[in-house]
Amino acid sequence: MQATTQTKTKYLQAYEKQMNMCIRCAYCFEQCPVIKEVQWDTDGARGKVILSYGLLTGELKPSQYIADKVFRCTFCRDCLDKCPSKIDILKIIENARAELVNAGFASDTHNYIIQNIKKTGNIYGDTEVIFQTQEGTTPLFIGCQYLGRPNKTKKYIKILEKLGIKPLVHEEICCGFPMEVLGFKEDYEDHKQEFKKKFPHDTAITFCPTCTVFLNEGHNIPAKHVLQVILEKLPKANLNMKVTFHDPCDFSRGLKIIDEPRKILEKLGVDIIEMKHTKQNSRCCGGGGGILMTDQALSNDIAKKRIREALDTGVDTLVTSCPTCETTLKKAAQEIAESEGKSISVRNIEDIIWMGLKHAETP
Amino acid sequence: MNLDHQKLREIVGEENIRDNIADLYVYGSDASVHSKLPDIVIRPGSIVEVQKIMKYANENKIPVVPRGAGSGMSGQTVPLSGGIVLDMKQMNNIIEIRPEDVLCKVEPGVINDELNQVLKPYGFFFPPTPSSGKICTIGGMIGTNASGNRSVKYGATRDAILGMKVVLANGDLVTLGSNTKVDSSGYQLAKLMVGSEGTLGIVVEATLQISPIPKIRAMGVANFNTLEDAGNMISQTIAQGITPSMLELMDNIAITAVNNAQGLNLPNVAAIVIFECNGMIKETVEYEIHQIKEICKNNNGAGVKITDDEQEMTILYSGRKKLFPSLSKYGEGLYTTALADDMAVPMSKIADTVKKIHTIAKKHDVVMSAYGHCGAGLIHTKILMDTTKQTQWQGAKKAVKEIYDYVHSIGGTTSGEHGIGFSKGPAFKREKQDSLEMMRAIKKALDPNNILNPQKLMDSPNDWLTATPLRYQITQ
Numbered sequence: 001m002q003a004t005t006q007t008k009t010k011y012l013q014a015y016e017k018q019m020n021m022c023i024r025c026a027y028c029f030e031q032c033p034v035i036k037e038v039q040w041d042t043d044g045a046r047g048k049v050i051l052s053y054g055l056l057t058g059e060l061k062p063s064q065y066i067a068d069k070v071f072r073c074t075f076c077r078d079c080l081d082k083c084p085s086k087i088d089i090l091k092i093i094e095n096a097r098a099e100l101v102n103a104g105f106a107s108d109t110h111n112y113i114i115q116n117i118k119k120t121g122n123i124y125g126d127t128e129v130i131f132q133t134q135e136g137t138t139p140l141f142i143g144c145q146y147l148g149r150p151n152k153t154k155k156y157i158k159i160l161e162k163l164g165i166k167p168l169v170h171e172e173i174c175c176g177f178p179m180e181v182l183g184f185k186e187d188y189e190d191h192k193q194e195f196k197k198k199f200p201h202d203t204a205i206t207f208c209p210t211c212t213v214f215l216n217e218g219h220n221i222p223a224k225h226v227l228q229v230i231l232e233k234l235p236k237a238n239l240n241m242k243v244t245f246h247d248p249c250d251f252s253r254g255l256k257i258i259d260e261p262r263k264i265l266e267k268l269g270v271d272i273i274e275m276k277h278t279k280q281n282s283r284c285c286g287g288g289g290g291i292l293m294t295d296q297a298l299s300n301d302i303a304k305k306r307i308r309e310a311l312d313t314g315v316d317t318l319v320t321s322c323p324t325c326e327t328t329l330k331k332a333a334q335e336i337a338e339s340e341g342k343s344i345s346v347r348n349i350e351d352i353i354w355m356g357l358k359h360a361e362t363p
Numbered sequence: 364m365n366l367d368h369q370k371l372r373e374i375v376g377e378e379n380i381r382d383n384i385a386d387l388y389v390y391g392s393d394a395s396v397h398s399k400l401p402d403i404v405i406r407p408g409s410i411v412e413v414q415k416i417m418k419y420a421n422e423n424k425i426p427v428v429p430r431g432a433g434s435g436m437s438g439q440t441v442p443l444s445g446g447i448v449l450d451m452k453q454m455n456n457i458i459e460i461r462p463e464d465v466l467c468k469v470e471p472g473v474i475n476d477e478l479n480q481v482l483k484p485y486g487f488f489f490p491p492t493p494s495s496g497k498i499c500t501i502g503g504m505i506g507t508n509a510s511g512n513r514s515v516k517y518g519a520t521r522d523a524i525l526g527m528k529v530v531l532a533n534g535d536l537v538t539l540g541s542n543t544k545v546d547s548s549g550y551q552l553a554k555l556m557v558g559s560e561g562t563l564g565i566v567v568e569a570t571l572q573i574s575p576i577p578k579i580r581a582m583g584v585a586n587f588n589t590l591e592d593a594g595n596m597i598s599q600t601i602a603q604g605i606t607p608s609m610l611e612l613m614d615n616i617a618i619t620a621v622n623n624a625q626g627l628n629l630p631n632v633a634a635i636v637i638f639e640c641n642g643m644i645k646e647t648v649e650y651e652i653h654q655i656k657e658i659c660k661n662n663n664g665a666g667v668k669i670t671d672d673e674q675e676m677t678i679l680y681s682g683r684k685k686l687f688p689s690l691s692k693y694g695e696g697l698y699t700t701a702l703a704d705d706m707a708v709p710m711s712k713i714a715d716t717v718k719k720i721h722t723i724a725k726k727h728d729v730v731m732s733a734y735g736h737c738g739a740g741l742i743h744t745k746i747l748m749d750t751t752k753q754t755q756w757q758g759a760k761k762a763v764k765e766i767y768d769y770v771h772s773i774g775g776t777t778s779g780e781h782g783i784g785f786s787k788g789p790a791f792k793r794e795k796q797d798s799l800e801m802m803r804a805i806k807k808a809l810d811p812n813n814i815l816n817p818q819k820l821m822d823s824p825n826d827w828l829t830a831t832p833l834r835y836q837i838t839q
Contacts, residue, residue: 020698021691024394026434029498042389050389066385084685
C-alpha cells in the first residue's frame with residue numbers, strides 16, 4: 001500500500017469524491033457511443049473518469065494524447081443514465097477538459113469558436129448573424145444554431161404566431177454552453193455576466209434542445225422548449241405519414257422530453273415506428289460535445305449507426321427536433337444512400353408542424 | 364520490459380496497439396481496489412493473431428493478461444507482472460446458433476445481454492445472468508465462472524459450457540469439450556478452463572449450452588425484521604424441493620444504499636428477499652410461487668407481494684439489479700471497495716454469516732453490506748469506508764481475514780462467482796492449502812514459463828494490501 005500526495009488541480013479537485021465513488025464497474029459501457037464505435041476502454045466514459053482521476057492525483061500529466069481522449073465524447077448523457085452510483089460523469093469530463101485547456105491543450109477549432117463567441121457573441125464570429133428584433137410578450141431565445149439557420153427560425157416564429165403566441169425577439173448572445181463544455185471556464189464566467197445583461201428575463205421559449213438544458217441548468221432560467229408550448233395549442237391534422245423519431249440526447253435524457261414530440265406528431269396524423277433504441281434509451285447522433293469539430297469521422301460513424309437503426313424500421317422519413325442531429329444524420333443518410341442504395345429522408349419536426357398547420361382541421 | 368513493439372504491430376496492425384501512458388493507466392485497473400500498469404495493450408481480432416502473440420510472448424517470457432470489460436472485482440485483469448494486456452472485446456462474433464442442438468458458439472468478446480438479444484427470436488437464452496450482464500463479456504464470465512441471480516436454478520457458467528477453443532501459452536490451438544450435454548471422455552478440460560482466470564490459456568471460442576426461454580414468470584418480495592427469519596425462509600424454500608429461478612437477499616445496508624442512489628422507497632427492515640419462479644406451465648409456476656409465499660409467511664415475512672406483471676417485476680428487481688455500484692451512496696465519505704465480495708456458505712448458515720459480517724465490520728470500524736444469490740448459498744459483501752485513511756485500510760484487511768476464517772470454519776468457500784484474482788489470494792490459499800500444489804502442477808504443465816496471468820490464484824501475493832499501489836489516494 002502506498003500513500004500518495006494529493007495534487008491540487010484547479011477544476012477537478014471539487015470532483016474528487018465523485019471520482020472515488022466511481023467503482024469502475026463499466027456499466028457506462030452499455031451504450032456509450034464512443035466506446036461502442038472505438039472499442040478501446042480509454043475512450044469510453046469510464047476511461048475518461050480514470051484519466052481525470054490520473055490528472056487529479058498527478059499520476060498523469062496533461063498531454064495532447066489525453067486531451068484527444070477526453071474531448072472524444074458526444075455528451076450524450078447516456079452514461080449519466082447508466083451509472084448506478086449517479087456520478088456526474090459529464091461534469092468530471094467537463095472539468096478535466098478545463099484542466100487540459102488550462103494546460104494549453106485546447107484544439108484549434110474549439111479555440112476558434114470560443115474566440116468567435118467572445119468577439120461577436122455567436123459561434124460563427126459573424127456580427128451579421130442576428131435576427132430581426134420584434135416586440136412581443138414571451139421572451140424568445142433563438143440560440144446560435146438557429147441564428148445560423150434563419151429559414152428554420154422564421155418558420156418556428158410563424159408557427160408560434162399562428163398559435164397565438166407573440167414572441168419577444170431581441171439581440172442575444174450565445175448561451176455560453178460551448179465555453180462550459182469545451183473547457184473554457186474562465187471565459188464562461190465573464191460571458192455569463194454579459195449573458196445576464198443581454199437576456200434579463202426569468203423565463204424563455206427556446207428552439208435548441210441544448211440551449212434549453214443550459215438555460216435551465218447553467219443560468220437557472222426555467223426555459224421551455226418550443227415544442228412544449230406548441231403541443232398545448234396545436235390543432236389536429238391528418239398528414240397521413242409514417243415516420244420514425246430520433247430523440248435528441250438533450251431532449252430525452254437532458255430535459256426528459258419524450259412524449260411531447262410524439263404527441264405533436266400524433267395530433268398531426270403522423271404514425272411513429274420506433275427504432276430499437278428509442279426515447280430515454282435513444283442512441284446518439286454523434287454530433288454533440290464538440291466532437292463534430294475535432295473528430296468528424298467518428299461523429300459520422302456514430303450517425304451512420306443511428307441511420308441504420310432508422311432504416312430497419314422500414315419507413316422513409318426520420319424526424320428529429322435538434323438542428324445538430326438533423327445535420328449529422330442527414331450527412332450520414334446521404335452517404336449510406338450513395339454507398340448502399342438505402343435511403344431515408346431526415347427532417348426537422350418544425351417542417352412537419354408547418355405542413356400540419358397548413359392542413360389543420362378547422363374546428 | 365524488453366518488448367518488440369514493432370513485431371506486435373506487425374501481428375495486429377498499428378490500430379490495435381496502444382502503449383501511451385494514458386492507455387496503460389486505464390488498463391491498469393478494473394473494478395477491484397488495485398492498480399498496476401501493463402507495458403502494452405493489444406487488441407487481437409482473430410485466433411491466428413492470438414496464437415502469434417502467445418508464441419512471441421512465450422518465446423520471450425512476457426506476461427499476458429486477457430481482459431474483457433474489465434469489470435472484475437478481484438484484480439484478475441490487473442497485470443501484476445506488467446507485460447501484455449490482451450483486450451478481447453474485438454473478438455465479438457456470434458459464430459453459430461443451433462437451436463436444434465440447444466447450443467451456440469461465440470467468440471469471447473460477445474456481451475452477455477447482446478447474446479441474449481440475438482438468441483431471443485430463436486426462443487432461447489444463455490442462463491448465467493450476472494448483474495453486469497449488459498456489459499460483461501462471455502470470456503470474462505468463463506474466466507471467473509460467473510453465475511448471477513439465476514444460478515439457484517440454472518447453475519453457473521461452468522454448467523453451461525460444453526466446449527471451447529483455447530490458445531495455449533505456447534500459441535498452440537486446442538479444442539476442448541464437445542457439443543454434447545454429457546461427456547465422459549477423459550479429463551473435462553473445458554470445465555477446468557472455466558474459473559481459471561486466464562492462467563491456463565486464452566479462450567478464443569466457446570460452445571455454450573442455451574435454454575428455452577420460460578414462457579411463464581412470476582416474482583415476489585417479502586420483508587423480514589430479523590436476518591434469522593430471512594435465512595430460514597431461504598433455507599426452507601430450497602430444502603422443500605422448490606426450484607425458484609431467483610432467490611435474492613438484501614440486508615438493511617444494501618436497502619439504504621439503493622434507496623439513496625436510485626431514489627427507491629424500500630422498507631427499512633433487516634432484510635428483503637426477492638424470489639422468482641419460471642417455467643413453461645402456468646399452474647406449476649403459480650404453485651411454486653405460492654408455496655414460497657407461504658414459507659415467507661411461516662417465517663414472519665411481512666408485506667409479501669407476488670406479481671406476474673412484467674413492469675411490476677422490473678420495478679421489484681430494479682434495486683437489486685444496480686445494488687453493487689449503488690453502495691457508494693450509502694453514506695457521505697464512505698466509498699465502496701470490492702473486498703471479501705462473494706463468499707458462498709451452506710444454506711443453513713446464511714443468517715449466521717450475515718450477522719457475523721456485521722459484527723466483524725463494526726469491530727473494525729468499517730461498514731459492510733450483505734446481499735446476493737442466497738438461494739445458491741452466495742453472499743455478496745462490500746466494504747464501505749473512507750478510502751483516504753490508512754487506518755480504514757488496515758481495519759478492512761483485518762475484517763477480510765476474520766470473515767474468511769469464519770466462512771471456512773463453517774464449510775463455506777472464498778468465492779462463489781467473482782473469482783480470486785489476488786484480492787482474495789490469501790484467503791483462497793488458506794482454504795485450498797491441500798490442493799495448491801496440484802493446481803501449481805497443472806499450471807506448470809500448461810504454462811511452463813508462467814506467462815499467463817502470473818501471480819493470481821494459488822500464486823497470488825500473501826498480502827493483497829501491499830501487492831500493488833491501491834488505486835485510491837491515501838492522504839491521512
